[in-house]
Amino acid sequence: MAELITVEDPADPRLYDYTGLTDVELRRRREPAEGLFIAEGEKVIRRATDAGYAMRSMLLSAKWVDVMRDVIDELTAPVYVVTPDLAEQVTGYHVHRGALASMQRKPLPAxxxxxxxxxxxxxxxxxxxxxxxxxxxxxxxxxxxxxxxxxxxxxxxxxxxxxxxxxxxxxxxxxxxxxxxxxxxxxxxxxxxxxxxxxxxxxxxxxxxxxxxxxxxxxxxxxxxxxxxxxxxxxxxxxxxxxxxxxxxxxxxxxxxxxxxxxxxxxxxxx
Amino acid sequence: MAELITVEDPADPRLYDYTGLTDVELRRRREPAEGLFIAEGEKVIRRATDAGYAMRSMLLSAKWVDVMRDVIDELTAPVYVVTPDLAEQVTGYHVHRGALASMQRKPLPAxxxxxxxxxxxxxxxxxxxxxxxxxxxxxxxxxxxxxxxxxxxxxxxxxxxxxxxxxxxxxxxxxxxxxxxxxxxxxxxxxxxxxxxxxxxxxxxxxxxxxxxxxxxxxxxxxxxxxxxxxxxxxxxxxxxxxxxxxxxxxxxxxxxxxxxxxxxxxxxxx
The missing domain is CATH 3.40.1280.10 (SPOUT methyltransferase, trefoil knot domain)
Structure with a gap:
């Protein structure tokens, strides 16, 4: 079962995977280079996990913890619980879907x-x-x-x-x-x-x-x-x-x- | 050939067809009730005209007058020439496509x-x-x-x-x-x-x-x-x-x- 970690500082380095999500050019460069991608919303996160992608971490507002409980129970990655305001400060937008996950890319097949x-x-x-x-x-x-x-x-x-x-x-x-x-x-x-x-x-x-x-x-x-x-x-x-x-x-x-x-x-x- | 009329007052009642274009609810009510619709951009305006819709008026920034010259030459409806700023004040948004036309609806077929x-x-x-x-x-x-x-x-x-x-x-x-x-x-x-x-x-x-x-x-x-x-x-x-x-x-x-x-x-x- 994953650890639930409440984070209150938007500059906390553990949230680095989620910074500046609205800066398309930045994310285009960073994500492949850092080997990650972002899954947004319950359904997409579940599908990424079901498809065998490893999770690096999850970023949730408190009310999504229960919705994602079964996913969290199966995880070893850390789960960062934040306020909607803090999520917005980090990502640059209001995260309507309440849950973000940073997933590890897999090598593409030849x-x-x-x-x-x-x-x-x-x-x-x-x-x-x-x-x-x-x-x-x-x-x-x-x-x-x-x-x-x-x-x-x-x-x-x-x-x-x-x-x-x-x-x-x-x-x-x-x-x-x-x-x-x-x-x-x-x-x-x-x-x-x-x-x-x-x-x-x-x-x-x-x-x-x-x-x-x-x-x-x-x-x-x-x-x-x-x-x-x-x-x-x-x-x-x-x-x-x-x-x-x-x-x-x-x-x-x-x-x-x-x-x-x-x-x-x-x-x-x-x- | 249509008359070219320079308009400098955003409250000019002749521009009423174009007011508040970003207010979807307002326009949804107004347009069918007033028997008009808005065609935006050169291509769409030409297609509406070719399809036999009558034009009530056109709203252009000055640099679009030449582009639309042949359409204007065939028209009897008034053509209002405005600055991009005035177009934005009237419509509520920056009109990238430079040309708007207010077209007369036709009765729908049974x-x-x-x-x-x-x-x-x-x-x-x-x-x-x-x-x-x-x-x-x-x-x-x-x-x-x-x-x-x-x-x-x-x-x-x-x-x-x-x-x-x-x-x-x-x-x-x-x-x-x-x-x-x-x-x-x-x-x-x-x-x-x-x-x-x-x-x-x-x-x-x-x-x-x-x-x-x-x-x-x-x-x-x-x-x-x-x-x-x-x-x-x-x-x-x-x-x-x-x-x-x-x-x-x-x-x-x-x-x-x-x-x-x-x-x-x-x-x-x-x-």
């Missing part, structure tokens, strides 16, 4: 290893927005993608906002980062995947026409909102695919496009 | 009339979030839904935020409001539609199994984020349908779910 057991992989290029990356992971998990591959310049799926928007799906879908881009895609093809690049370009083939649900192994490539995939990435693909559009609309938002494409490439469902 | 020419209809129940309603309209337009039906308690698709998130799709997909709920759905069935209620419930039939793309007329019912469809609404449907889910995930966000479902009910594409 891309090759992760691909060995997968049949449906989402590949993201330069998706920098934490909300979008979280939403895409949520859909990837729900719609049966086995794994996610990130270009070197994608945002961190374990950033607090991504984790929250994903509803913890970043814990359940394995992901890896490619070291080189787009060269690293060659290894995906060598692992037996057909690389499909999603684009609104009318020259691309309609997803249904390509019938990706009949293919053995599919890597579906997605670009960021607005820019889409780079030319270099599209040149590295086996085929360009598009979602057929109506009403003269030229694009879907990236979350909607990803969800439709994941559904279209899914296997094992009657057609 | 549901029966709208259904006559449609084969794919999205039906929303109690979708109150302006962002979600905008996102759903954008996907509905892109993915070939012919029309949208709203329960009496759905949010206003012409609210500024909905319009913006929809990228103007609220102008291109016709929509109507049902006067009674769920009784009003009976008229949809009488018009020849099969009513499919989307739910994460595992007892529901998988969308692909139901094969809605083979049906002549489909009305796809969607509930709000979190709550989903009410029991009464589900009881009024012909069938409950679900999107098959993996990884123990129990739901998609409403925007992703809507996009997948619209794609699955679309007709006219090879399967």
């Amino acid at each position: 891309a090759g290893e992760m691909l060995a057991g997968a049949r449906r992989v989402a590949v993201m290029e330069a998706v920098n927005d934490h909300t979008n990356i979280g939403a895409i992971f949520r859909s990837a998990a729900a719609l049966g993608m086995d794994a996610v591959l990130l270009s070197p310049d994608c945002a961190d799926p374990l950033y607090r906002r991504s984790v929250k928007v994903s509803m913890g799906a970043v814990f359940s879908v394995p992901y890896a980062r490619l070291d080189t881009w787009p060269q690293g895609l060659e290894a995906v093809r060598e692992a037996g995947f057909t690389l499909l690049a999603l684009t609104p370009d009318e020259q691309a083939r309609a997803l249904d026409e390509v019938a990706p649900h009949t293919m053995d192994r599919v890597a579906l490539m997605l670009g960021a909102e607005g820019d889409g995939l780079s030319r270099r990435a599209m040149a590295a693909a086996d085929a360009l695919v598009r979602i057929p559009m109506s009403h003269g609309v030229d694009s879907l938002n990236v979350g909607a496009a990803a969800a439709v494409a994941f559904y279209a490439v899914a296997t094992g469902r009657p057609r | 549901a029966g009339e709208m259904l006559a020419g449609a084969r794919r209809v999205a039906v929303m129940e109690a979708v109150n979030d302006h962002t979600n309603i905008g996102a759903i309209f954008r996907s509905a337009a892109a993915l070939g839904m012919d029309a949208v039906l709203l329960s009496p308690d759905c949010a206003d698709p012409l609210y500024r935020r909905s319009v913006k998130v929809s990228m103007g799709a609220v102008f291109s997909v016709p929509y109507a409001r049902l006067d009674t709920w769920p009784q009003g759905l009976e008229a949809v069935r009488e018009a020849g539609f099969t009513l499919l209620a989307l739910t994460p419930d595992e007892q529901a039939r998988a969308l692909d199994e139901v094969a809605p793309h083979t049906m002549d007329r489909v009305a796809l019912m969607l509930g709000a984020e979190g709550d989903g469809l009410s029991r009464r609404a589900m009881a009024a449907a012909d069938a409950l349908v679900r999107i098959p889910m993996s990884h123990g995930v129990d739901s998609l966000n409403v925007g992703a779910a809507a996009a997948v479902a619209f794609y699955a009910v679309a007709t006219g594409r090879p399967r």
